[in-house]
Amino acid sequence: MTGLLPFYRRGASPLHATRACVGALWASALTAATLLLYQPLVLLALLLAILGAAAGAGVGRLVARSLRTALIVALPIVVVNVLVSRQGLTVFARVGDMGPFGQGHLTVEAAVYGAVIALKLTLLILISTLAGLAVDPDELLRVWRRLSFRSALTASLATRMLPVLAADTRRLSEAQRTRPDGAPSGARGRVALLGAVVGGSLDRAMDVAATLELRGFATARRAPRLWRPWSRHDIAFAASAAAILGLAVLGRLAGAASFSAYPALHMPVGAGTLALCAALIGAVLLPFGDRRGIDL
Amino acid sequence: MRAPLLSFDRVSYRYPGRDVPALHEVSFEVQPGEFCLLAGLSGHGKSTLLRAACGLAPHFHGGRFAGRVTLAGLDTREHAPARLGAFAAVLFQDPETQLVMNSVRAELALALESRGHVAAAVARGVEEVALALGIDHLLDRCTHDLSGGEKQRVALGAALAGRPRMVLLDEPTSQLDPVAGDELIGLLRRLNQEWETTILLAEHRLERCLAAADRVIALQRGGVACDGDPAAFLEWAALQAPALQTPGAKMFALAGLRPPPVGVRQARRALRSHGLLPEEDQPQPAASPAGRAPRRRKAPVALSMRGVWHELRDGPAILRGVTLSVQPGESVALMGRNGAGKSTLLRHAAGLLEPTRGRIERAGRVALLLQNPGDYFIHERVADEASAEALEAVGLAEMAERNPRDLSGGERQRLALAIVTGTRRASAERPAVLALDEPTRGMDREAKAELGGELRRRAAEGQAVIVATHDPEFAAACARRAILLADGRVIADGDARELLAGGWYFATETSRILGGAGGALQPEQGAELLGARALAPSSSPGHSGRSAAAAADGALRSRSSEQATAGWVVR
Numbered sequence: 001m002t003g004l005l006p007f008y009r010r011g012a013s014p015l016h017a018t019r020a021c022v023g024a025l026w027a028s029a030l031t032a033a034t035l036l037l038y039q040p041l042v043l044l045a046l047l048l049a050i051l052g053a054a055a056g057a058g059v060g061r062l063v064a065r066s067l068r069t070a071l072i073v074a075l076p077i078v079v080v081n082v083l084v085s086r087q088g089l090t091v092f093a094r095v096g097d098m099g100p101f102g103q104g105h106l107t108v109e110a111a112v113y114g115a116v117i118a119l120k121l122t123l124l125i126l127i128s129t130l131a132g133l134a135v136d137p138d139e140l141l142r143v144w145r146r147l148s149f150r151s152a153l154t155a156s157l158a159t160r161m162l163p164v165l166a167a168d169t170r171r172l173s174e175a176q177r178t179r180p181d182g183a184p185s186g187a188r189g190r191v192a193l194l195g196a197v198v199g200g201s202l203d204r205a206m207d208v209a210a211t212l213e214l215r216g217f218a219t220a221r222r223a224p225r226l227w228r229p230w231s232r233h234d235i236a237f238a239a240s241a242a243a244i245l246g247l248a249v250l251g252r253l254a255g256a257a258s259f260s261a262y263p264a265l266h267m268p269v270g271a272g273t274l275a276l277c278a279a280l281i282g283a284v285l286l287p288f289g290d291r292r293g294i295d296l
Numbered sequence: 297m298r299a300p301l302l303s304f305d306r307v308s309y310r311y312p313g314r315d316v317p318a319l320h321e322v323s324f325e326v327q328p329g330e331f332c333l334l335a336g337l338s339g340h341g342k343s344t345l346l347r348a349a350c351g352l353a354p355h356f357h358g359g360r361f362a363g364r365v366t367l368a369g370l371d372t373r374e375h376a377p378a379r380l381g382a383f384a385a386v387l388f389q390d391p392e393t394q395l396v397m398n399s400v401r402a403e404l405a406l407a408l409e410s411r412g413h414v415a416a417a418v419a420r421g422v423e424e425v426a427l428a429l430g431i432d433h434l435l436d437r438c439t440h441d442l443s444g445g446e447k448q449r450v451a452l453g454a455a456l457a458g459r460p461r462m463v464l465l466d467e468p469t470s471q472l473d474p475v476a477g478d479e480l481i482g483l484l485r486r487l488n489q490e491w492e493t494t495i496l497l498a499e500h501r502l503e504r505c506l507a508a509a510d511r512v513i514a515l516q517r518g519g520v521a522c523d524g525d526p527a528a529f530l531e532w533a534a535l536q537a538p539a540l541q542t543p544g545a546k547m548f549a550l551a552g553l554r555p556p557p558v559g560v561r562q563a564r565r566a567l568r569s570h571g572l573l574p575e576e577d578q579p580q581p582a583a584s585p586a587g588r589a590p591r592r593r594k595a596p597v598a599l600s601m602r603g604v605w606h607e608l609r610d611g612p613a614i615l616r617g618v619t620l621s622v623q624p625g626e627s628v629a630l631m632g633r634n635g636a637g638k639s640t641l642l643r644h645a646a647g648l649l650e651p652t653r654g655r656i657e658r659a660g661r662v663a664l665l666l667q668n669p670g671d672y673f674i675h676e677r678v679a680d681e682a683s684a685e686a687l688e689a690v691g692l693a694e695m696a697e698r699n700p701r702d703l704s705g706g707e708r709q710r711l712a713l714a715i716v717t718g719t720r721r722a723s724a725e726r727p728a729v730l731a732l733d734e735p736t737r738g739m740d741r742e743a744k745a746e747l748g749g750e751l752r753r754r755a756a757e758g759q760a761v762i763v764a765t766h767d768p769e770f771a772a773a774c775a776r777r778a779i780l781l782a783d784g785r786v787i788a789d790g791d792a793r794e795l796l797a798g799g800w801y802f803a804t805e806t807s808r809i810l811g812g813a814g815g816a817l818q819p820e821q822g823a824e825l826l827g828a829r830a831l832a833p834s835s836s837p838g839h840s841g842r843s844a845a846a847a848a849d850g851a852l853r854s855r856s857s858e859q860a861t862a863g864w865v866v867r
Contacts, residue, residue, distance in 0.1 A: 007398075007438070007440065008398060008438065009438050009441065010399070010436045010437065010438065061610070136398070136399065137398055138397050138398045138399050138401075138402035139402070142402070142409075145409075149410070153396075156396065156397055156398070156402075157396055159398060160395070160396055160397060160398050160439065160440070163440040164392060164440065167440075171666070171668065171671055172671050174643070174648055174666060174671075175666050175668075175671035175672050176672075176674070177648060178646060178648065178663070178664045178665075178666065178672075178716055179672070179715060179716065180661065180663065180716065180717075180718070180725070180727075184674060189674075192674040192675060193674055195674065196671075196673060196674045199701070200670065200671075204392075204393050207388060207390065207393035207394075208393050208394075208396060209356075210347075210352055210356055210377075210388075211386075211388070211393060211394045211396065212396060213352070213355075213356055213376075213377045213378055213381070214350060214352070214377050214378070214380075214381035214385070214386050214455075215378075215381060215396075215406060215407040215410060215454070216378045216381055216382070216407060216410040216411045217378060217410060218376055218377075218378035219376075219378045219379065219410070219411070222412075224409065224412075224413065224414050224415040224418060225415060226415045226418075226419075227415070
């Protein structure tokens with residue numbers, strides 16, 4: 001029943017088999033590339049690569065669901081940008097006086113720029129979903145615990161408690177549905193229900209705190225350093241991260257990903273741009289081709 | 297004599313804001329390597345005593361503390377739980393609140409890492425505890441994907457990873473099925489015998505663990521009422537606290553046999569020595585031969601399921617073609633291991649889930665009481681949760697002004713029952729079926745008896761009652777029919793007396809003692825059977841003894857069946 005919830009589960013994929021800090025580094029490289037690049041074609045190539053990576057990691061279905069959620073967040077950005085931006089030259093509609101926003105001249109440039117920002121936001125959401133599903137948070141936070149034990153453990157608890165709270169909410173909602181006169185309605189009912197959820201969470205928090213206390217939370221020391229030989233997947237994803245970052249910087253500096261929306265659209269698509277797209281897709285997906293030494 | 301590992305010296309403790317002390321003048325010592333059982337009714341101080349033993353009371357809970365507790369020579373007032381935790385591990389009732397990491401491996405490693413062990417020691421400690429508890433195959437699993445039994449084992453592993461000298465356990469089997477519960481008790485016994493780990497275990501279902509214990513400490517109103525070996529405890533319980541007697545001990549006491557048996561093996565030996573048990577058991581069917589209850593044509597049906605499947609989109613089938621029907625006034629116990637599909641079946645019955653295949657028909661509303669009664673409470677007053685009539689029906693009318701969260705476990709269960717069966721509107725439809733999912737979790741025997749009585753009353757009024765339970769004693773006491781589920785399928789469906797008499801796990805203690813003779817009898821009926829056997833013409837062991845015993849058993853079986861039909865079951 002929790003199979004479709006977006007939480008980390010160990011899976012049989014190269015990304016799951018990679019050590020967490022390399023997985024996080026790879027996700028960070030994708031994030032950096034998304035932030036550095038504006039060329040829509042390159043961003044679409046990144047989108048394709050990320051969806052391919054999600055499929056390669058065996059979490060395609062969950063990432064696709066996240067894509068739907070991301071679009072719900074991203075689409076209003078396009079609409080708002082079209083309504084408030086006055087920098088474009090190509091007017092495609094005039095909607096008259098818009099009060100504090102002045103004359104409503106809607107431009108193609110504002111629509112395209114809004115779409116680029118929305119696409120970047122979508123990519124960021126997909127990257128974090130993919131990382132959340134395929135990078136072991138315990139292992140990652142273990143590294144962090146060497147720096148700050150308590151804050152890392154608190155973060156660990158937060159990630160652990162997400163599915164627990166989701167299960168609590170489901171349970172409470174089921175219990176309310178079994179009431180003969182149905183779940184309480186109206187603002188007062190919702191407040192009462194919220195109070196019950198919060199009350200239950202606080203009870204649980206007390207027990208969790210007692211458990212942590214007995215496990216030595218108060219006297220906690222720095223986590224020991226663990227040495228692990230680098231696997232082929234660690235090396236592949238580290239190389240992939242370096243390649244993604246390098247390509248993004250190179251594309252930006254060499255002008256292969258140049259793009260400007262205002263005052264008029266400037267979006268040259270040459271061989272360099274296409275090569276950058278292909279290279280980015282390859283850099284993202286190549287580590288998924290090697291599935292040796294993976295176990296569940 | 298070795299120094300005690302745990303010592304309570306005139307300890308009294310009162311929680312903040314409470315007038316009544318939770319512990320009162322408690323004194324006892326636990327020697328290293330002892331297996332001690334803490335017995336007592338709900339609210340009599342077992343959990344508080346465990347919390348005082350590890351320093352959570354008063355360090356964590358606050359309150360007023362008097363007296364002295366020492367653990368491994370450390371005074372708990374002077375040392376914090378984090379320090380004491382190195383000597384005593386604690387396992388609470390709900391494993392969900394004891395798992396703080398996402399993966400099992402990280403969970404087992406956390407306590408070792410936070411106590412500053414080097415990496416090699418952490419890795420070794422994790423592997424060893426996983427192998428010792430048989431959870432090595434779970435090491436790379438996510439904690440939120442584990443079953444209840446697996447979570448409890450992992451929580452125990454996390455507690456044991458640092459090799460503490462003592463383990464304190466608060467009703468660890470209350471959420472487990474009989475198989476997982478027995479496995480956990482066996483595991484504790486092995487830890488105790490092979491590693492000399494000291495065990496202090498609070499438990500309601502004493503019949504499950506009494507035979508493993510060296511000593512029993514019984515608490516009454518926060519004080520130690522009895523402290524002795526299991527046999528001495530049972531002698532005391534027969535006189536002073538009948539609610540703490542095991543079913544076997546109760547049967548012996550009613551039959552006038554002494555001493556009370558500590559376990560099934562001892563009871564059977566004692567009965568044989570008295571000539572009340574044949575040398576060889578008569579074979580008992582594990583279930584009705586056809587595996588299904590006989591069909592009654594044209595009988596009214598309160599709930600009918602035909603070929604019901606529940607298949608997860610990306611996962612296994614939870615229910616696989618379940619077909620059953622329940623008549624008005626029928627009481628059914630639904631049994632099976634954790635994950636067998638009991639809760640899912642009840643959710644389908646109540647319409648919370650839609651079957652992916654199959655059909656469900658209901659004669660009226662199905663009231664479903666889910667596992668955690670606290671999930672139903674959303675108001676500050678009991679009176680706001682259900683109508684006065686519903687509260688009256690469950691005996692909570694006098695508590696109308698109390699906060700639901702201040703009620704005891706049994707009272708909370710009754711209030712939840714009032715909520716799902718009644719309504720804030722007095723004119724609401726009366727449910728045709730009452731379904732309860734594990735209603736006896738964490739309940740003591742008194743509360744279970746109360747609930748059993750309430751369910752029998754409702755069945756007698758014509759309501760169909762379906763109870764999913766892990767407790768064979770409760771099932772035998774409140775159900776006429778039992779259904780055994782495994783892997784989403786009905787594997788046995790028949791008379792509860794037959795079905796709960798022939799197995800190893802899903803059988804009452806009385807029936808295990810009597811070898812299933814007479815069916816799954818209550819202790820009173822078991823005592824009657826023993827009395828009948830004693831009066832039979834030939835009661836000596838052997839063939840003729842078996843014949844006499846069989847005659848007595850047959851007479852009792854038919855009589856108890858008649859009583860049940862005439863008494864509260866309308867079929």
